[in-house]
Amino acid sequence: MRDFDFPGRSAVHGINGAVATSHPYASQTALEVLRNGGNAVDAAIAAVATLCVVEPHMTGIGGDCFVLYAPGGGGEVVGLNGSGRAPAAADLETLRTQGLEAIDQTSPHAVTIPGAIDAWCRLHERHGSMDFAELLAPAIGYARDGYAVHARVANDWHSLAGKLRNNEAAAAQFLPGGAAPREGDLHRQPALADTLTQIARQGRKAFYEGPIAEAMVASLKALGGVHALEDFSSFESEWVTPISSAYRGYDIHQIPPNNQGVVALVMLNILEGYDLAKFGPLSPLRTHLEIEAGRLAYDMRNRHLADLEALEVSLDRLLSKDWAAELRAKIDPECAFPDIPDLGLTTSDTVYLTVVDRDLNTVSVINSLFHGFGSGILSAETGVVFQSRGASFRLDPAHPNRLAPNKRPMHTIMPGLATRNGQAEIGYGVMGGDYQPFGHARLLTNLIDYEMDPQAGLDCPRVFALGNRVEVEKSLPTETLLGLQQRGHTLTLATPSLGGGQCIRIDRKRGVLTAGSDPRKDGCALGY
Template identity: 60%
Template sequence: MRDFQAPGRSPVHATNGMVATSHPLATGAALDILKSGGNAIDAAITAAAVLAVVEPQSTGIGGDCFALYCPKGGDQVIALNGSGRSPKAATLEWFQEQGIREITTDSVHSATLPGAIDGWTVLNRDYGTKDLAELLAPAIRYAEEGYPIHARVRFDWLSSVELLSKDTNAKALFLPNGAVPAEGDIHRQPQLAATLRAIGKDGRAAFYEGAIAEAMVAYLRGKGGLHTVEDFAATKSDYVRPIATRYRGFDVHQVPPNNQGLTALIMLNILEGFDLAGLDPMGADRLHLEVEAGRLAYWDRDALFADESAMTVTVADLLSKGHAASRRGLIRHDAAMTSLPDPGLAKSDTVYLCVVDRDLNAVSFINSIYHSFGSGLLCPQTGVMFQNRGASFRIDPSHPNRIEPAKRPLHTIMPGMVVKDGRAMMPYGVMGGDYQPFGHVHLLTGIVDYGLDVQAALDAPRAFYTDGAIEAERGIPGASIAGLLEKQHQVRITASPHGGGQAIRIDHDRGVLTGGSDPRKDGCALGY
C-alpha cells in the first residue's frame, strides 16, 4: 500500500476499458472512443493522433510507429512494424562521395520516410471498428481550434529553441513571437489539421500520394534531400513475428530488429541469473546489476543490430540463454566493468500508450519523431514535422546498420507486451530514446521481482548509464549512490527525468484492469 502522506498517485482500476497515455487530452479522447463502442485499436489510433498534435516535440505524422496487439486477451501477439525507410537514392556511395561521415540529427538526410500514417491505416483496416475520420476528429479539433500547452511538453520544448530557429517554418509555428509558448497558452496547427482531415477522408493515399506527398517531397528536396514521390507511395508497414523471452514465468514480447526491443530481452536474460528479489529494490547492488546488464546488452545492440535482413548474427543466437550466461559471467558484484566501450547513449522524446477494451483486446503502441521536434524541418503546406530517425544510420560499409537504399534504420522506440499462462497480462512501455530498454527492465523487475503495482513501478526512481557514468534521478537514496561509488562507478544526478511510461495490468480472474501512468509526463490512466 502506498504512503498516502507522500506525493504520488494510486493505480486506476476499472472493468470495462482502460487507456493510459502521456497526455490527459489523448487519454480522454481515447476513452471517449471506448465508451462509444470502439475497440482498443480504435482508441489507440485516436490517442496517437491527438498526441501528434498536443505533444509536437515528441511525436507526429512525420514519424514512425510500432504496435503489439493481443486480441481478446489471449496469448496471440500480433506485431506491426510501421517504421519508414531511407529514400531509394540513399546509397552508401553517394554519402561517401559527398564527404558525409555522419548523418546529423538536423540534416535533411535524417528524415526517413514517415511510416506512422500507413501503420495507423493498416491497423484500422485490419482490426478497427470505426471510420478513420471519426478516430481523427479529436486531433483535428485540437489542431484547428487549439490546445493548451502542458507542463512537461513545455519543459521539452524549451530545449529545442536552437533547432526550431534553424527552419523558418518551424520557427514561425513553434516559436510564436520568437519564444516558446507559456504553460496554458493556446497553440494551433491549422495546416496539420487540414492534412489530418484529408487522411480521415481518403486514408493513406491522401498522405502518400497526390498534393500532400508532392508538397512534402518538394520541401525536402529543396533542403537537399533525396526523397521522391515514388518513395512516399512505396511506404508500407509490415506485420512481423514478435520476439520473446521468458523471465521468471512471464513471457515478455518485443518487436524484432530493426527495433531495439531485443536489447531489453538480453538484459532480462542476464538478470535472470541473479536473485534480485533478495536485494534492496533501491539499493546499490540492484542498480549495479541493472546497469552492468544494460552495458552488455547495448554492446550487442550497437555492434550487431540493424534491419534484421542485414544482421550478421541471428536474433535466436542473441536471445539464447547461453549467450546471456556468457555475458553474465563478465559482471563483478564488487566493481564496475572497465573493458567495455562507452555506448554513447542519449535520451530523446517519444510517446507511448496502451489500451485494453471490454473484450480484453490489448494494444501496446508507440509513435515518435525521435529527438525533440525530430529533424526540426517543417513542411509549411502540410504542417508535417519530419522525424530524424535516419541519424541512426552509419556511414560505415562494414556495419550492419549502414545506410542503404530503401532500408529501415535501427529504431529505439519499443512497445512491450507481457503474457502469462496463455493470457495477455500487460501491455506496457517506457519511452525515452536509448533509455527505453533500461526503462522496460526497471519496470518489469519492479513488478515481477519486487511485487510493485503498475503505478508504483512507474513511480520508482531510475538510473541510466550514459557518457561513462550512471545518471541517477534525485529519488535514488544517498546510501545507494555511495554504494555505487564504492563499486567504482561514476555517478551524477541527472538534470532531466529518465523516460516516461504507461502500463495496464489485466486481472483475468477478478475481471479488473489496473492502469498506471508515469509522473514524469503530463498524462494519466483512465478507465470506466
Template identity: 50%
Template sequence: MAATSHPLATQAALELLRDGGTAADAAVAAVAVLSVVEPHMTGIGGDCFAIVAKPDGTLSGLNASGRAAAGASAAKLRAQGLSSIATDSVHAVTVPGALRGWEALLGEHGHFGFDRVLARAIDYADRGFAVSPRTAFDWRDKVAFLERDEGSARFYLKDGKAPGPGDVMRLPALAQTLKAVAAQGAAAFYHGPIAQDMVATLSAKGSALTLDDFAAMAPLRVTPVTCQYGGIEVAELPPNGQGIIALVMLEILKRFDLKALDPLSAERFHLEMEAAKLAYSGRDRFLADPEHMQISPQEFLHEDYIDRLAAMIDPNRALPRQSEQMLSPKSDTVYLTVVDEEGMAVSLINSIYHGFGSGITDPETGVLFQNRGACFTLEEGHVNELAGGKRPMHTIIPAMALKDGQPYLSFGVMGGGYQPCGHAHVISNICDFQMDVQAAIDCPRLFMDEKTLALRAETHVPEKTVQGLVARGHEVQRAAEPIGGAQAIQFDRQTGGLIGGSDPRKDGCALGY
C-alpha cells in the same frame, strides 16, 4: 482503460471505447491527439510500432518504420566529408511510416475509419489546445533549433518564443493535412499534392527522398519475440527495433538473485546497469534492418550466449568501458496502451526521435519530419550502414506480457536508448519486488550517458545507493531531468478488472470505466 502521456489523448481514447470502438480505434485516436498536443515528441512525420494481444493471448506485431531514400548512399555522404549523420541534417529524414501503421491497425483490428478516429486531433489542431506543463518545459529549450526552419518557426513558435504552460497553440496546416487523411485515407499523405509538397520541401534542402519513396511505404507484420521472466512471458518486437535488448537484459538478470536485494540498493542498480552495458554493446554491433542482419533475434537469447555475458559481471566491480558506443538515450517519443471491453490490448509507440525531430517542417502541410536516419552509421561494412531503401536501427519499442497464456501487462517505457533498460526495470520491479503497476513506474531510474558511460541517477535515487555505485567503480552524476516515461495496463484476473499506471514524469494519466 487507456493510459497515455497526455490527458487529452487519454480522454480521446475513452471516447472511442464508449462509442463502441476497439482498443485499436482508441489507440489511434489517442496517438493522433498526441501528434498535435505533444508535437516535440511525436507526429505523422514519424514512425510507429505496435503489439496487439487478443483476449486468447494471440500476439501480432506491426512495424511501421520508414526507409531511407532509394537513392541514399553512405558512400555519397562519406565523399562529402561526413563521418556521421547529424540529428538536424536533412539526411536524417526517412519516409514517415506512422500513418500506414495506423491504417493497418484500424483495418485489421478496428471498427472505425480515419474519419472517426482523427476527429479530436483535427479539432485540437484547428481550434487550438492548451500547452501542458511538461510539454512547455521541453519546448522552451528548442527555440533556436526551431528558428532555423521556416515551417518550424511558423507553426511551433509563438511570437518568436516557445509557448508557456496554458498558452493556446493552433496548427492549421496540420489540421488540413489530417482532414485530407480523414476523408481519403493514408493515400492522401503518401500520394498526390501532400506528398508533392513534402518532397519539394525536403529536396530543396538536399534530401534524396522522392515521390516513389513515399508511395512505396508499407508496414511489416512481424511475430513478437518472447522470453520467460518471473512467471510471465514478455514479448517484444524483433529488429529493426531494439526490443530484443530488453529480453537479453532480462535473461542476464535471471542469473542473479534480485529478489534478495533492496530494489533501491546499489547492489540492484549495479547488476541492472552492468546487464545493460553488455546488452547494449551487442545492440550497437549487430542490430539493423532485419533484411541486412547477420544474426537472428533468437541467437541473442541463446542460453550459452547469455551465460557468457552474465559470467562477465562482477557484483562488486564495474566492467571497463565497452568498445561499442551507444546511441543517445535522450530522444522524444510517446507510448500509450489501451484495453477494450472484449479484453484486446494494444501497446503502441510513435516517435519523431529527437525533440521536434529533424526540425524541418513542411510549410504547406504542417508535417514535422522525424530524424530517425541519424540512427544509421556511415561506417563502411556495418550492418546498420546507410543504404538506399534501408530501415535504420530503431529505439522505440512497445511491449506486452502474458501470464498463463492470457494478456497480463500491456506496457512501454519512453526515452530513446533507455527503453530496453526501462522495460527490464519495470518488469523486475513487478516480478522481483512485487510492486504494483504505478509503483513499478514511479520507481527511481538510472541509465548510462551515451559518451562517457557514466551513470545518470534520478533525484530520488538514495545518496547511499549512489555512493555504493561509486565504490564499485562507476562514475555517477545526478540526472538534470527525469529519465523517460511509461504507461501500463495490467489485467487482474481475480477481479476481472484492469489496473492502470501513468508516469508522473509526464503529463498523462490512466483512466478507465
C-alpha cells in the same frame, strides 16, 4: 502499498476498460472512444493521433509507429512495424565523400519516409471497428481550434527553440511571436488540421500520394534531400511475428529488428540469473546488476543490430539463455566493469500508450519523431514535421546498420507486451530514446520481482549507463548512490529525468484492470 504521507499517484482501476497515455487530452480521447463502443485499437488510434497534435515535439504524423496487439487478451501477439525506409536514392559513399562521419539529426538525409499513417490505417483496417474519420476528429479539433500547452510539453518545447529557429517554416509555426509557448498558452496547427482532414476522408492514399506527398517531397528537395514521390507511394508497413523471451513465468514480447526490443530481452535474460527480490528495489546491488546487464546488452546492440535483412548474427543466438549466462559470468557483483567504452547513448523523446477494452483486447503503441521536433524540418503547406530517424544509420561501410537505399535504420522506439499462461497480462512501454531497454527491464522487474502495481513501478527512481558513466535521477536514496560509487561507478545527475512510460495490468481473478502513467510526463491513466 502507497505511502499516503508523501506526494504521489495512486494506480487507476477499471472494469470495462483502461487507458494510459502521456497526455491528459489523449487519455480522455481514448476513454471516450471506449465508452462510445470502440475497441482498444480504435481508442489507441484516436489517442495517438491526438498526441501527434498536443505533443508536437515528441511525435507527429511525419514519424514512425510500432504496435503490439493481443486480440481478445489471448497469448497470440501480433506485431506491426511502421518504420520508414531511406529514400531509394540514398547513397552512403556520396555522404562520405562530403566528409561526413555521421548523419546530423537536422539534415534532410536524416529524414526517412514517415511510416505512422500507413501503420494506423493498416491497424484499423484489420482490427478497428469505428469509422476512421471519427477516430481522427478529436486530433483535427485540437489542431484547428487549439490546445492548451501543458507543463512538461512547455518545458521541453522551450529547450528546443534554438533547433526550431534553424528552419523558417518550423519557427513560424512553433515559435509564435518568436518564442516557445508557455504553460497554459493556446496553440494551433491549422495546416496539420487540413492534412489530417484529408487523411480522415481518404485514408493513407491522401498522405502518400497526391498534393500532400508532393508538398512534402518539395520541402525536402529544397534542402538537398534525395526523396522522391515513389518513395512515399511505395511505402508499406509490415505485419511481423514478435520476438519473445521467458522471464519468471512470463513471455515478454518485442518487435524484431530493425527494432531494439531484443536489447531489453537480453537484459532480462541476464538478470533472470539473480534472485533480485532478495536485494530490495532500491538497493545498490540490484541497481548495479541492472547497470552491468545494460552495458553488455547495449554493446551487443552497437555491434550487431540492424534491419532484420542486414543482421549478421542470428536472433536465436542473441536470445539464447546460454549466451545470457556467458554474459552474466562477466559481471562482478561488487565491482563495475573497468575501462568501459563510450556506448554513444543518448536520451530522446517520444510518446507511448496502452489500452485494454472490455473484451481484454490489449494494444501497445509507440509513435515517434526520434529527437525533439525530429529533424526540425517542417513542410509548411502540410504542417508535417519530419522525423530524424535516419540519423541512426551508420556511415561505416562495414557496419550492418550502414545507410543503404530503401533500408530501415536501427530503431529505438519499442512497445512491450507480456503474456502469462497463454493470456495477455501487461501492456507497457517506457520511452526515452536509447534509454528504453533500461526502462523496460526496470519496469518489468519492478512488477514481477518486487510485485509493484503499475503506478509504483513507473514511479520508481531510474538509472541509465551511458558507458563509463551512469546517469541517476535525484530521487535515488543516498545509500544507493554511495553503494554504486563504492563499486566504481561514475555518477552524473540525469537532466531531465529518464524517460516516461505507461502500463496496464490485467487481473483476471478479480476482473479488474490496473493502470499507471509516468509522473515524469503530463499524462494520466483512466479507467471505467
